Amino acid sequence: MNICVSKYYFMDIRKLAKKLNLSITTVSRALGGYSDVSETTRKKVIKYAKKYKYSPNPNASSLASGKSNTLGFVIPLYGLNSNTLNQASFFEFIAGMSTKIHSENIQFFMMFANNEKEEKNAYEKLIHVQKVNKIILHNIKIKDSRIEMLKKNKIKFVAWGRTQGLNNYSWVDLDNEESAKVIMKYLIEKNHRHIAYANIEENYNFAFQRKQGYLSSLKKNKIKFNENYYISIKNEDPDQSASAIKKMLNKYSEITAIICSTEYSAVGAIKACNQLNKKIGKDISIITFDGPVVSTIANPSLTAITHERKNLGQKAIEILTDMDKNNKTYTYLAKANIIDRGSVCKLKKK
Amino acid sequence: MNICVSKYYFMDIRKLAKKLNLSITTVSRALGGYSDVSETTRKKVIKYAKKYKYSPNPNASSLASGKSNTLGFVIPLYGLNSNTLNQASFFEFIAGMSTKIHSENIQFFMMFANNEKEEKNAYEKLIHVQKVNKIILHNIKIKDSRIEMLKKNKIKFVAWGRTQGLNNYSWVDLDNEESAKVIMKYLIEKNHRHIAYANIEENYNFAFQRKQGYLSSLKKNKIKFNENYYISIKNEDPDQSASAIKKMLNKYSEITAIICSTEYSAVGAIKACNQLNKKIGKDISIITFDGPVVSTIANPSLTAITHERKNLGQKAIEILTDMDKNNKTYTYLAKANIIDRGSVCKLKKK
DNA sequence: ATTGACAACCAAAACGTTTTGGTAAAACAT
DNA sequence: ATGTTTTACCAAAACGTTTTGGTTGTCAAT
Numbered sequence: 001m002n003i004c005v006s007k008y009y010f011m012d013i014r015k016l017a018k019k020l021n022l023s024i025t026t027v028s029r030a031l032g033g034y035s036d037v038s039e040t041t042r043k044k045v046i047k048y049a050k051k052y053k054y055s056p057n058p059n060a061s062s063l064a065s066g067k068s069n070t071l072g073f074v075i076p077l078y079g080l081n082s083n084t085l086n087q088a089s090f091f092e093f094i095a096g097m098s099t100k101i102h103s104e105n106i107q108f109f110m111m112f113a114n115n116e117k118e119e120k121n122a123y124e125k126l127i128h129v130q131k132v133n134k135i136i137l138h139n140i141k142i143k144d145s146r147i148e149m150l151k152k153n154k155i156k157f158v159a160w161g162r163t164q165g166l167n168n169y170s171w172v173d174l175d176n177e178e179s180a181k182v183i184m185k186y187l188i189e190k191n192h193r194h195i196a197y198a199n200i201e202e203n204y205n206f207a208f209q210r211k212q213g214y215l216s217s218l219k220k221n222k223i224k225f226n227e228n229y230y231i232s233i234k235n236e237d238p239d240q241s242a243s244a245i246k247k248m249l250n251k252y253s254e255i256t257a258i259i260c261s262t263e264y265s266a267v268g269a270i271k272a273c274n275q276l277n278k279k280i281g282k283d284i285s286i287i288t289f290d291g292p293v294v295s296t297i298a299n300p301s302l303t304a305i306t307h308e309r310k311n312l313g314q315k316a317i318e319i320l321t322d323m324d325k326n327n328k329t330y331t332y333l334a335k336a337n338i339i340d341r342g343s344v345c346k347l348k349k350k
Numbered sequence: 351m352n353i354c355v356s357k358y359y360f361m362d363i364r365k366l367a368k369k370l371n372l373s374i375t376t377v378s379r380a381l382g383g384y385s386d387v388s389e390t391t392r393k394k395v396i397k398y399a400k401k402y403k404y405s406p407n408p409n410a411s412s413l414a415s416g417k418s419n420t421l422g423f424v425i426p427l428y429g430l431n432s433n434t435l436n437q438a439s440f441f442e443f444i445a446g447m448s449t450k451i452h453s454e455n456i457q458f459f460m461m462f463a464n465n466e467k468e469e470k471n472a473y474e475k476l477i478h479v480q481k482v483n484k485i486i487l488h489n490i491k492i493k494d495s496r497i498e499m500l501k502k503n504k505i506k507f508v509a510w511g512r513t514q515g516l517n518n519y520s521w522v523d524l525d526n527e528e529s530a531k532v533i534m535k536y537l538i539e540k541n542h543r544h545i546a547y548a549n550i551e552e553n554y555n556f557a558f559q560r561k562q563g564y565l566s567s568l569k570k571n572k573i574k575f576n577e578n579y580y581i582s583i584k585n586e587d588p589d590q591s592a593s594a595i596k597k598m599l600n601k602y603s604e605i606t607a608i609i610c611s612t613e614y615s616a617v618g619a620i621k622a623c624n625q626l627n628k629k630i631g632k633d634i635s636i637i638t639f640d641g642p643v644v645s646t647i648a649n650p651s652l653t654a655i656t657h658e659r660k661n662l663g664q665k666a667i668e669i670l671t672d673m674d675k676n677n678k679t680y681t682y683l684a685k686a687n688i689i690d691r692g693s694v695c696k697l698k699k700k
Numbered sequence: 701a702t703t704g705a706c707a708a709c710c711a712a713a714a715c716g717t718t719t720t721g722g723t724a725a726a727a728c729a730t
Numbered sequence: 731a732t733g734t735t736t737t738a739c740c741a742a743a744a745c746g747t748t749t750t751g752g753t754t755g756t757c758a759a760t
Contacts, residue, residue: 036739060718065717077445364746373711374747386707
């Protein structure tokens with residue numbers, strides 16, 4: 001009654017070669033997809049490899065080839081650990097990756113970083129000690145020196161997020177600017193004209209992009225940007241948001257809708273409205289970016305625009321495998337959909 | 351202007367041995383801590399290894415020794431991906447680990463699992479393909495066949511959580527029963543006697559343990575267990591909780607306090623009270639287990655008992671390194687503290 | 701002086717692959 | 731018929747360690 005050991009009766013390439021009456025070289029090259037093996041032989045090799053559950057020893061293989069077929073990934077704990085919302089998007093991303101990884105037989109090597117210095121160090125270790133040849137670059141800064149570093153080392157990578165300016169590398173990202181426009185269209189169709197925007201500080205790239213979409217939609221609809229309707233909070237702290245929003249709503253009572261750039265500001269908005277006894281979805285409309293947590297936890301729930309984050313992870317892996325084949329760079333923008341939870345009301349046309 | 355490559359000018363054990371005028375064997379054994387190397391030699395070796403930033407090629411080392419000094423860890427996405435609250439505790443755990451991993455120079459190998467079958471498979475791959483020699487066993491079931499499997503393969507492991515019954519292996523866990531008792535003491539001191547308990551289904555081990563604490567505290571204080579005050583919800587769905595709690599409060603208006611076994615049931619309780627127009631912290635008291643999310647997002651915030659989850663991760667690594675030295679098993683129970691957020695009121699003594 | 705134990709070192713084998721630099725046979729071109 | 735190219739295969743080296751099975755020299759006990 002051996003639960004597991006029996007399943008992996010040990011089969012190395014030598015035994016496999018002997019069983020097949022082939023040389024080790026041929027077996028290796030058959031499985032490696034080299035062209036100096038006839039198709040009939042290759043099929044036989046693959047069939048037997050499957051039958052005997054042969055899987056090459058990854059250490060031997062990495063050692064011999066100088067590459068490890070391992071995907072490096074650094075988890076920036078310092079950005080995640082205290083931020084429940086980022087955590088959710090993180091898990092959605094790796095869940096997306098995992099669907100592809102399984103089929104592509106890639107392996108995974110993770111490291112942790114508790115601050116920026118550790119983060120950079122981790123990437124260097126991944127490359128020079130672990131010898132990973134693929135990397136998911138996460139937690140992109142507006143300007144990011146890691147990109148040059150990876151290029152110099154000729155490591156294939158996909159960035160999750162973009163730097164500001166020219167992005168001449170492969171990346172996947174949310175279509176932040178576009179989704180802000182979608183939100184604006186949604187509000188304007190419901191006849192909102194005095195639309196406030198609660199942001200976190202703009203040196204987060206996504207926050208900057210979202211604001212751009214807001215501004216360009218205003219312009220397109222010939223609404224003048226009113227800077228009193230715009231809030232920028234340093235930390236992702238709902239209480240700070242709440243007090244700023246409260247002040248704003250008190251002073252500018254003509255505001256009928258608030259766009260919240262993160263879930264934290266959304267929670268702030270809810271608190272502010274509760275304190276002012278404004279009924280959400282009636283006296284005031286609120287719409288937020290993202291919202292996995294708000295949707296289940298916050299009270300009341302909020303209408304939100306959500307991105308297909310799972311696609312991001314999937315695409316990242318797809319791109320990496322495509323990059324193996326040809327040396328192009330690829331990009332992917334995740335689209336977003338509005339999920340109506342009743343926190344936005346339709347105003348009468350004036 | 352080389353950002354990174356220069357930092358790791360390549361130094362292997364051969365070059366190091368040549369520089370030191372020693373054999374490769376001696377260098378290896380000096381760094382490995384073997385006793386057939388004199389202390390003076392060892393010091394010299396270590397000094398130079400540091401100076402030249404030598405770090406052994408992990409693939410070569412694993413290949414030669416048959417062990418990889420790598421810690422295996424399977425992320426059960428199927429339990430995490432949709433559950434924001436588990437995510438938070440997950441990150442707290444790995445953040446805890448990361449503080450120790452850095453200092454102990456352990457490496458990390460992660461796999462993902464989207465269901466129980468994949469999960470078990472992942473552990474087998476970790477052992478037989480990746481050749482990890484240490485494992486953090488996560489997502490423990492009440493009865494868990496993986497434990498036998500790991501024992502049979504002589505893999506050192508620490509379980510995060512416990513099976514029911516005899517636990518003759520190393521584990522770290524929350525002190526669930528004790529913290530339920532702490533909560534009960536807290537409520538009873540505030541003169542609550544009609545205390546309801548909103549649980550999720552008891553075949554989660556932690557839910558079972560927490561209920562035990564509740565029951566034994568009742569007994570100790572000579573309060574008879576009233577099964578009408580006890581709710582057990584299948585899924586972690588706030589709305590299901592809400593409707594059950596609402597029904598209960600309507601029928602048994604003598605209830606003055608609700609203990610929520612998870613944050614989800616806490617959100618349910620908040621919703622129920624709002625719908626019944628009962629003011630939390632005044633008309634009714636609510637206290638919840640955990641609460642990283644509730645504390646920032648839920649409205650109002652709730653008094654909660656929180657465990658030092660970061661310690662769990664730290665201890666897990668500590669235990670693994672201790673187990674390397676001597677073959678004992680270790681256990682650790684994380685203590686909990688009540689954080690008062692005003693949702694529990696003091697009743698007048700009758 | 702001889703023996704045994706011990707300390708400190710080392711050469712070579714082993715780990716399981718990939719890669720290099722071939723060879724033999726078959727196919728094709730002249 | 732001969733030279734050339736192509737196809738299909740392989741032996742051996744290499745990857746950078748750890749481990750095995752020693753050797754040599756020193757010291758204490760006899």
